[in-house]
Structures are given as C-alpha cells and as structure tokens.
Amino acid sequence: MIDEGLVNLVTGFRVAEFRQDGDSLTIVAENGREVDRVAHVFALTGFRPDTEMLRELRTDLDPAFDAVAGIAAEIDPNIHSCGSVSATGARELAQPEHGFFIVGVKSYGRAPTFLALTGFEQVRSVVAHLAGDHEAAARNDLVLPDTGVCGGSGDFDDNAGSCCAAPAALQIGARPVAVG
Numbered sequence: 001m002i003d004e005g006l007v008n009l010v011t012g013f014r015v016a017e018f019r020q021d022g023d024s025l026t027i028v029a030e031n032g033r034e035v036d037r038v039a040h041v042f043a044l045t046g047f048r049p050d051t052e053m054l055r056e057l058r059t060d061l062d063p064a065f066d067a068v069a070g071i072a073a074e075i076d077p078n079i080h081s082c083g084s085v086s087a088t089g090a091r092e093l094a095q096p097e098h099g100f101f102i103v104g105v106k107s108y109g110r111a112p113t114f115l116a117l118t119g120f121e122q123v124r125s126v127v128a129h130l131a132g133d134h135e136a137a138a139r140n141d142l143v144l145p146d147t148g149v150c151g152g153s154g155d156f157d158d159n160a161g162s163c164c165a166a167p168a169a170l171q172i173g174a175r176p177v178a179v180g
Helices: 104-108 116-130 134-138
Strands: 007-010 015-021 024-029 034-038 040-042 168-172 175-179
Touching: 104 116, 116 134
Parallel strands: 040 175
Antiparallel strands: 007 168, 015 024, 024 034, 168 175
C-alpha cells in the first residue's frame, strides 16, 4: 500500500495530543509535528497472553500484567522501559509447580518491556538451575547493548540498534490513520 501511494507512513511519532475541530481530527506529536484530517485512529495497546495451557499447573501470575509474579514489579511499564529492566533468572521465574518455570515473552505477560536478550538470560539461568549449577543460575550474565534508545524513545532517534518499536501514523488516501 505504501509503494502504491495509498498509504503515507509517518514514523517516529509519539502522540502528545488529539485535537478535534468539527469533523476533523489532528494528532500532535511530542515534538510538535502534526498529522491532520485523520479519519480513523487504531490504538495498538498490547495483548493478553493465552495461559489456557497452564490451567492444570500451579502458577503464580500477577493479576495486572499476567506476568510471572516474581518479576512483575521489576517489569512494570509504568516505572521501567526495556532498557531499565534488570535480568531475571530461575529464582524469580520459579512457579509453585515444582520444576516449572515461565520464561521469555510469556514471563512478561502484557508488559511491553521484554527484550530477546532478557529472554536468553532467563533461559540460561533456568537451564543452569535444572542442571544443578546454582551458582551459574544465580549469576547475571545479561549485557544489553548501549543503544541509548531503551528509555522509551523507540526508533525516534534513528538509531539502527534500537530495541523498542515506535508507533507510526499512516495516511490512507487523503485521510490519515494513526497507528501506535
């Protein structure tokens, strides 16, 4: 659609304000940029993980995030961004069901602060624990790249090493559509 000129993609757009003037909607970014004559706004607000397969296991999930309760306070998106979340391992991810751990993006539930490197560290720690190497399981080997964008700025700084997705505004025909 972009290549055919049906959609105008506006990137690096963090919404600060919506302005309604009659039938016209203008979306204003934090940096002052505007997308006007918006016809539709789609809010992509996240997801809720499917935990149905865990119903027969004893699990401890945070009710607000559907995340592992042992890490919920550490990954709270109201406080942390993907770059400020510390490594979590076997100790934090253990469930009441003996020998059961929830790792990776499922451990974060609905919190959008997950990074693949964090998941790799989780798996490393849990595997070390299961292998009986409790010293290695307790160790933190997570090293995040120093991209400078994990503080919530997404791709806004045009940094190729970014770790967070940036919202965008799309313009379909003459009427923009905001997505983000």
